[in-house]
Amino acid sequence: MQEEKHIFKEEKNLEKLRTENLNAWFSSLQILKNINISIKKNTLTAIIGPSGCGKTTLLRCFNRLHELTPGARIEGKVFLEDLNIYDNNLDPVLIRRRIGMVFQRPNLFYNMNIYENVISGYILNKRKISKEELDNIVEKSLRLAGIWDEVKDRLKNHPSELSGGQQQRVCIARALAVEPEVLLMDEPTSALDPISTYKIEDTIKTLKDHVTIIIVTHNMQQAARISDEIIFMYMGEVIEVGRTSEIFTNPKKKLTEDYITGRFG
Amino acid sequence: MNYRIRKIYSEIMLGLCVFSFILGVFFLFWILGDLFIKGLSSLNLSLFIELPKPPGIPGGGVANAIVGTLLLSIIAGIIGIPIGILAGVYIVEYGNNRLAWWTRFISEVLSGIPTIIIGVFVYILIVISMKRFSALAGGVALSIIMIPIITKATEESLKMVPNSVREASYALGAPKWRTIIKVVLPSGSSGIVTGIMSAFARIMGETAPLLFTSLNSSFWSLRLDQPIASLTVTIYNYATSPYKEWQNIAWASSFILAMIVLLLNILAKYYARRKTHF
Ligand SMILES: Nc1ncnc2c1ncn2[C@@H]1O[C@H](COP(=O)(O)OP(=O)(O)OP(=O)(O)O)[C@@H](O)[C@H]1O
Numbered sequence: 087m088q089e090e091k092h093i094f095k096e097e098k099n100l101e102k103l104r105t106e107n108l109n110a111w112f113s114s115l116q117i118l119k120n121i122n123i124s125i126k127k128n129t130l131t132a133i134i135g136p137s138g139c140g141k142t143t144l145l146r147c148f149n150r151l152h153e154l155t156p157g158a159r160i161e162g163k164v165f166l167e168d169l170n171i172y173d174n175n176l177d178p179v180l181i182r183r184r185i186g187m188v189f190q191r192p193n194l195f196y197n198m199n200i201y202e203n204v205i206s207g208y209i210l211n212k213r214k215i216s217k218e219e220l221d222n223i224v225e226k227s228l229r230l231a232g233i234w235d236e237v238k239d240r241l242k243n244h245p246s247e248l249s250g251g252q253q254q255r256v257c258i259a260r261a262l263a264v265e266p267e268v269l270l271m272d273e274p275t276s277a278l279d280p281i282s283t284y285k286i287e288d289t290i291k292t293l294k295d296h297v298t299i300i301i302v303t304h305n306m307q308q309a310a311r312i313s314d315e316i317i318f319m320y321m322g323e324v325i326e327v328g329r330t331s332e333i334f335t336n337p338k339k340k341l342t343e344d345y346i347t348g349r350f351g
Numbered sequence: 352m353n354y355r356i357r358k359i360y361s362e363i364m365l366g367l368c369v370f371s372f373i374l375g376v377f378f379l380f381w382i383l384g385d386l387f388i389k390g391l392s393s394l395n396l397s398l399f400i401e402l403p404k405p406p407g408i409p410g411g412g413v414a415n416a417i418v419g420t421l422l423l424s425i426i427a428g429i430i431g432i433p434i435g436i437l438a439g440v441y442i443v444e445y446g447n448n449r450l451a452w453w454t455r456f457i458s459e460v461l462s463g464i465p466t467i468i469i470g471v472f473v474y475i476l477i478v479i480s481m482k483r484f485s486a487l488a489g490g491v492a493l494s495i496i497m498i499p500i501i502t503k504a505t506e507e508s509l510k511m512v513p514n515s516v517r518e519a520s521y522a523l524g525a526p527k528w529r530t531i532i533k534v535v536l537p538s539g540s541s542g543i544v545t546g547i548m549s550a551f552a553r554i555m556g557e558t559a560p561l562l563f564t565s566l567n568s569s570f571w572s573l574r575l576d577q578p579i580a581s582l583t584v585t586i587y588n589y590a591t592s593p594y595k596e597w598q599n600i601a602w603a604s605s606f607i608l609a610m611i612v613l614l615l616n617i618l619a620k621y622y623a624r625r626k627t628h629f
């Protein structure tokens with residue numbers, strides 16, 4: 087018993103994601119400045135900071151989406167365990183299969199029905215599995231995203247039938263369906279009502295046991311409710327990193343305190 | 352004062368608009384009316400099943416020309432649709448380089464070239480080197496007319512596909528080409544289908560480029576390396592002939608052609624109206 091706990095604790099302390107002098111630009115505009123952070127395995131990290139400080143950009147550096155914007159580039163390294171995801175010989179596609187993402191706004195595929203959307207990770211990557219297994223994956227993922235009951239009778243319908251909040255939860259199901267090791271979530275609940283938000287938060291909390299989650303949020307209460315660690319960013323820099331309880335009760339930097347108490351941002 | 356001038360000005364403009372509208376509609380109905388009256392009265396079954404007969408002999412049809420037009424369109428489609436779509440995809444999805452700029456430029460220039468020049472071009476390129484007029488040459492000429500229309504339609508509809516959808520696909524680990532095939536193209540499909548329909552409607556009405564390429568034939572033929580009849584060239588020949596029966600057949604053929612083109616245009620509109628959801 088004692089030993090099991092010990093092992094579990096060690097698991098928790100393993101590093102999952104780390105950046106080394108990460109800088110990012112849009113054309114000549116530097117957005118991220120020398121980011122050095124480390125994120126532990128199977129923890130929930132919340133990135134907070136005022137609008138435009140580079141939270142989304144940082145998230146998009148973790149799955150190499152940033153570089154797809156014309157004129158965007160990065161310098162530095164990002165390690166997924168001990169693999170540098172910016173290694174020149176590495177196909178970014180392989181990284182993106184291990185690191186899932188939920189975007190700020192729902193972006194379901196409108197050429198697919200709800201069911202196909204959930205398994206689109208398999209369709210798009212030509213992963214062949216049986217119909218039965220797919221059915222299971224769909225149900226499991228939709229349940230995890232807290233939307234199974236709402237859509238179980240209309241899986242073959244078009245996603246535009248769903249409300250924005252429902253679509254966002256299907257987006258979460260779609261990301262979960264491929265069982266990513268890391269899940270990036272960019273303000274996943276900013277478009278949701280309190281009840282859906284609560285459902286998602288519940289999901290996120292249960293996922294934490296086997297997925298490393300990094301979530302961007304503007305909602306301080308949410309960050310306090312669900313996260314283990316907090317990264318506070320300001321104008322492209324990481325100002326403070328720490329355990330959620332500490333950041334909220336005892337921030338080390340004045341800027342952090344001002345932000346979380348709502349004095350600006 | 353100022354207001355009154357503006358108001359008068361506006362009224363004059365409105366009057367001009369209404370006038371040109373009426374003028375346009377007047378001619379449209381005149382043409383269609385003539386076509387209906389003369390075309391319908393000459394329409395009969397033998398038109399669809401018989402081969403042309405020499406003047407003076409009753410009966411005779413344009414069955415081979417109908418088949419010919421279809422065959423020419425199919426050849427043009429087989430060549431023109433993939434090239435047109437690929438060019439459009441290239442421009443939108445890989446569009447940040449000089450080659451894409453040139454692709455778009457060439458496509459735009461191509462769509463402005465008079466079709467008779469395309470006919471001459473294919474004549475020099477294919478007819479002279481094969482030493483004969485052929486269905487293939489006709490199909491190629493028509494495909495060159497099709498390509499820029501389809502490229503433009505593909506370009507326009509892929510631009511409507513929001514980038515967030517592409518990113519969703521990339522974020523799931525899909526490579527770019529699979530994203531294009533599985534997400535981007537299907538999302539823009541209704542616009543592309545519309546473009547293809549209009550392109551077919553357009554080429555089916557072409558005469559000039561066929562005069563140099565597929566020419567004409569009074570026989571059944573499905574051979575690509577032989578001249579082939581087409582509705583438009585048949586209409587051209589028959590309508591300018593001095594024989595009354597032939598002129599009637601020209602009217603009936605025009606009616607058939609107009610109906611096919613109209614149907615294609617309606618289909619195109621139908622597809623365009625289908626919900627794209629964006
Ligand atoms: N495609 C782009 N081209 C140029 N600049 C961009 C682009 N996208 C974002 N930026 C700029 O990069 C900076 C950081 O943007 P980012 O989206 O990362 O901010 P954020 O912290 O996520 O903000 P928010 O909380 O409002 O979502 C902003 O100043 C923004 O204007």
Ligand SMILES: [Mg+2]
Pocket residue numbers: 141142143190272
């Ligand atoms: Mg953002």
